[in-house]
Amino acid sequence: MxxxxxxxxxxxxxxxxxxxxxxxxxxxxxxxxxxxxxxxxxxxxxxxxxxxxxxxxxxxxxxxxxxxxxxxxxxxxxxxxxxxxxxxxxxxxxxxxxxxxxxxxxxxxxxxxxxxxxxxxPGLFSLNRLYAESILPTGTTYTFWGKGVSQGHSDALRRIGGVADATQYTIPNQEVIDKLKAGAQLELTTRDKHFRECFVVLEEGADPEVIKNEIVTMPNYFADYDTKVHFISQEELNRDHKAMPHGGTVLHAGETAPGVHQVIDYTLKLDSNxxxxxxxxxxxxxxxxxxxxxxxxxxxxxxxxxxxxxxxxxxxxxxxxxx
Amino acid sequence: MxxxxxxxxxxxxxxxxxxxxxxxxxxxxxxxxxxxxxxxxxxxxxxxxxxxxxxxxxxxxxxxxxxxxxxxxxxxxxxxxxxxxxxxxxxxxxxxxxxxxxxxxxxxxxxxxxxxxxxxxPGLFSLNRLYAESILPTGTTYTFWGKGVSQGHSDALRRIGGVADATQYTIPNQEVIDKLKAGAQLELTTRDKHFRECFVVLEEGADPEVIKNEIVTMPNYFADYDTKVHFISQEELNRDHKAMPHGGTVLHAGETAPGVHQVIDYTLKLDSNxxxxxxxxxxxxxxxxxxxxxxxxxxxxxxxxxxxxxxxxxxxxxxxxxx
Structure with a gap:
């Protein structure tokens, strides 16, 4: 034991x-x-x-x-x-x-x-990056996170004046993932890879337009992403957005000869991170x-x-x- | 070096x-x-x-x-x-x-x-079975192969009298995979997990009905599966069915608490096995x-x-x- x-x-x-x-x-x-x-x-x-x-x-x-x-x-x-x-x-x-x-x-x-x-x-994703790039050294590794709750981004929302509570979901761009799985070679920007979706409870008297603008322009956290903001009640947030799902994908795409695509896909779907x-x-x-x-x-x-x-x-x- | x-x-x-x-x-x-x-x-x-x-x-x-x-x-x-x-x-x-x-x-x-x-x-799939079952020991591991060419099954077809050449594809049941990824717990038979699809070139004078029956009832190889048989020309077989794609999925689904599903999915899509x-x-x-x-x-x-x-x-x- x-x-x-x-x-x-x-x-x-x-x-x-x-x-x-x-x-x-x-x-x-x-x-x-x-x-x-x-x-x-x-x-x-x-x-x-x-x-x-x-x-x-x-x-x-x-x-x-x-x-x-x-x-x-x-x-x-x-x-x-x-x-x-x-x-x-x-x-x-x-x-x-x-x-x-x-x-x-x-x-x-x-x-x-x-x-x-x-x-x-780090951990299982790191392992999969290592195995994949060792086996197909000329390929490219892409990491996508989500759909899941980012604690760091949720905390950033809660630090905004006028925000009572909030949950932020990181959402991978499934269309891009599907293209990569089909063997496409893509140059991807931060904006191409993930969306961000925010569920925000306002304090009384807070102006939703001002806060929405503050969110979507926040450097590092949201400015480089397409971000959706929803204002909801504390009750709704507690009921629907307090779980901690997460997950993601490490995708490695390479060729072993011109046009011969080989794709390694490791995906986690987690109800509780x-x-x-x-x-x-x-x-x-x-x-x-x-x-x-x-x-x-x-x-x-x-x-x-x-x-x-x-x-x-x-x-x-x-x-x-x-x- | x-x-x-x-x-x-x-x-x-x-x-x-x-x-x-x-x-x-x-x-x-x-x-x-x-x-x-x-x-x-x-x-x-x-x-x-x-x-x-x-x-x-x-x-x-x-x-x-x-x-x-x-x-x-x-x-x-x-x-x-x-x-x-x-x-x-x-x-x-x-x-x-x-x-x-x-x-x-x-x-x-x-x-x-x-x-x-x-x-x-064996190899990368074995590794993924090991990591997954060590992390979620109460879960279940499922392996699906394909879509890809099985050399063993193609050889079995070519040994039938009246068959000039043949290629067999193993095809995973995507509907079942999607249910497992969504967290379903399923009891699966051999027939539920994979289909088999055969592209067969007949020798002159061979009877397609007799050969089709011999294929779909062949023990170990085809009898336990839903098998489709297509008769085509050698030219068509050479043109469309001589590549060696393969791949598959090791899927491990477990719960860390009642109703809290955790799914680990490792999938290979290979143009050349x-x-x-x-x-x-x-x-x-x-x-x-x-x-x-x-x-x-x-x-x-x-x-x-x-x-x-x-x-x-x-x-x-x-x-x-x-x-």
């Missing part, structure tokens, strides 16, 4: 609790939180204060870190990797090399294992525990780990069942 | 020659054939007799074995792994464990590396050479190999570009 601690308990931590329940070789030691433990309602897991984590060190094989990439993980992953094997879903793409270097140093010094930046992007990400974290927690058992210390990403390490089955069983 | 020998030169060997040309870190030593070398027309590669292979041992890092799974590879892979690092696409699913054991023993005894059963099924398979062989030849450099002797499948070993790029570059 691999004994797991969940560090941080938001949507992701709850997803990890659920995922552990369907992996019979994994055992949940408990949830560790910075909040007052008695205020955290889990689905059955014991809840402890963060300060208790180090005292339970001998009971824990892997800590799954469920904090955010902005402020939690850049600190927590290096810090906890001093004493524990860790898995995180650090997803600030540009800062991954720096995060890797920091965590790798701690892991090497303390003879622990850390698997960073798991999840689906945090629960799926949590399921990926749990599979890599298994790999992390195995690497630690083998004393293969250091930091890893999904690109480094032999696929068989993710499975609860023996490699003999995998050869019979999957090849 | 990784120096590669191609052993056997049919459609697959030619595909490997083309794939090597777009991988600038790989160098082709030559094609080795059991035929008279002067009768083999390559796209530029030198051609040698099989007997010359052992004499060029020092010039070769990896042999890519391009023979068939029925009779060539069960003999050739163990035999050549005595002296060379090897990669094959052995695809007789039921016999892979036996093939693995035999090749592994030879590789361990002779301190070589062999990567067996690469390609896309042998050229794509060849591209996979070449990427695993790179991995094979690296494992050999590290003296990690033995037999491997795609399930064992860290993804980064397939790429010509450094792992630092991969972390920056793909994560």
């Amino acid at each position: 691999t004994k797991v601690a969940i560090v941080g308990y938001g949507n992701l931590g709850r997803g990890v609790e659920r995922a552990l329940a369907v992996n019979s070789d994994m055992e949940l030691v408990g949830v560790f939180t910075r909040r007052a433990p008695e205020t955290v309602a889990t689905e059955g897991a014991l809840v402890f204060a963060m300060a208790d984590l180090i005292q339970q060190k001998d009971k824990i094989d892997v800590c799954i870190l469920c904090g955010g990439s902005a402020t939690d993980l850049p600190q927590q992953t290096p810090e906890l990797t001093r004493d524990f094997n860790t898995v995180d879903s650090f997803d600030t793409h540009a800062k991954i090399p720096e995060h890797f270097a920091k965590v790798d140093q701690v892991a090497m010094e303390n003879k622990t294992v850390s698997v960073i930046s798991t999840g689906w992007d 945090p629960e799926f990400t949590a399921s990926v974290l749990v599979a890599y927690a298994r790999a992390c525990a195995r690497l630690a058992n083998e004393k293969q210390c250091g930091a890893y990403t999904v690109l480094d780990i032999p696929p068989k390490y993710l499975s609860a089955k023996t490699v003999e069983q995998l050869r019979v069942e999957l090849l | 990784t120096k590669v020998a191609i052993v056997g030169y049919g459609n697959l060997g030619r595909g490997v020659e083309r794939a090597l040309a777009v991988n600038s870190d790989m160098e082709l030593v030559g094609v080795f054939t059991r035929r008279a070398p002067e009768t083999v027309a390559t796209e530029g590669a030198l051609v040698f007799a099989m007997a010359d292979l052992i004499q060029q041992k020092d010039k070769i890092d990896v042999c890519i074995l391009c023979g068939g799974s029925a009779t060539d590879l069960p003999q050739q892979t163990p035999e050549l792994t005595r002296d060379f690092n090897t990669v094959d696409s052995f695809d007789t699913h039921a016999k892979i464990p036996e093939h693995f054991a035999k090749v592994d023993q030879v590789a361990m005894e002779n301190k070589t590396v062999s990567v067996i059963s690469t390609g896309w099924d 042998p050229e794509f398979t060849a591209s996979v062989l070449v990427a695993y030849a790179r991995a094979c050479a690296r494992l050999a450099n590290e003296k990690q002797c033995g037999a491997y499948t795609v399930l064992d190999i860290p993804p980064k070993y397939l790429s010509a790029k450094t792992v630092e570059q991969l972390r920056v570009e793909l994560l």
Whole structure:
């Protein structure tokens, strides 16, 4: 049995609790939180204060870190990797090399294992980019996200004065995807690839025209996209737009001879982004525990780990069942 | 530079020659054939007799074995792994464990590396089954093949008395795939998943009704499927049905909570099955050479190999570009 601690308990931590329940070789030691433990309602897991984590060190094989990439993980992953094997879903793409270097140093010094930046992007999408471009090196890889809720863009909407609440959907351009799947070679702008759709609840007295204009011209977030804005009631937002679906496609299109098109398409359709990400974290927690058992210390990403390490089955069983 | 020998030169060997040309870190030593070398027309590669292979041992890092799974590879892979690092696409699913054991023993005894059963099924499809079922262990994996030409079924048609030539397409049931992608849980029979479509050229005087009946009732090959039969001229068959497209889908559908559907879809659309398979062989030849450099002797499948070993790029570059 691999004994797991969940560090941080938001949507992701709850997803990890659920995922552990369907992996019979994994055992949940408990949830560790910075909040007052008695205020955290889990689905059955014991809840402890963060300060208790180090005292339970001998009971824990892997800590799954469920904090955010902005402020939690850049600190927590290096810090906890001093004493524990860790898995995180650090997803600030540009800062991954720096995060890797920091965590790798701690892991090497303390003879622990850390698997960073798991999840689906970075994570499964990165894997598919790697396999595809290694097999068809002259091809082109395209990534599309959605249809799904972008937390970052929803947050940007909520920061606008006069906006009470909001949900933003990223929507891939299916027409473009279909053309690429048919083997077309396209030069695509940001505007060609995705649309943005916003469901916004106004504060009383706010002017919809002013706010709509502020949204569609917002640099980085909306100005480069075709953006639709809908004003709805809080009731409607709560009823229809509080789920967290997401997904996307990594499409690689290449030719092995002139006119001989080869298309590799990896697509995720997720009803719950945090629960799926949590399921990926749990599979890599298994790999992390195995690497630690083998004393293969250091930091890893999904690109480094032999696929068989993710499975609860023996490699003999995998050869019979999957090849 | 990784120096590669191609052993056997049919459609697959030619595909490997083309794939090597777009991988600038790989160098082709030559094609080795059991035929008279002067009768083999390559796209530029030198051609040698099989007997010359052992004499060029020092010039070769990896042999890519391009023979068939029925009779060539069960003999050739163990035999050549005595002296060379090897990669094959052995695809007789039921016999892979036996093939693995035999090749592994030879590789361990002779301190070589062999990567067996690469390609896309077994191969990339096996990888995707593994990742998907490890992440969503309570889900179900479905594999669909096509639309594409099945050599085995085309051969079965050509063995019927009165058939001069034939091509068989395996066609997945798109309606069923769409339902699964939408999260449906379905119990599927063989007949539900695929159709078969046959383009047949008759010998003079053959009775189409008799032959059609023989086809659609043929056990194992057609009896369990809805099969369409078209009788056409040799000219039409040559013009429209001599390409080798293929592809397929590995679909994994699971729930992370009741009613919360998560769907992982890996789909290949290949204009040329042998050229794509060849591209996979070449990427695993790179991995094979690296494992050999590290003296990690033995037999491997795609399930064992860290993804980064397939790429010509450094792992630092991969972390920056793909994560």
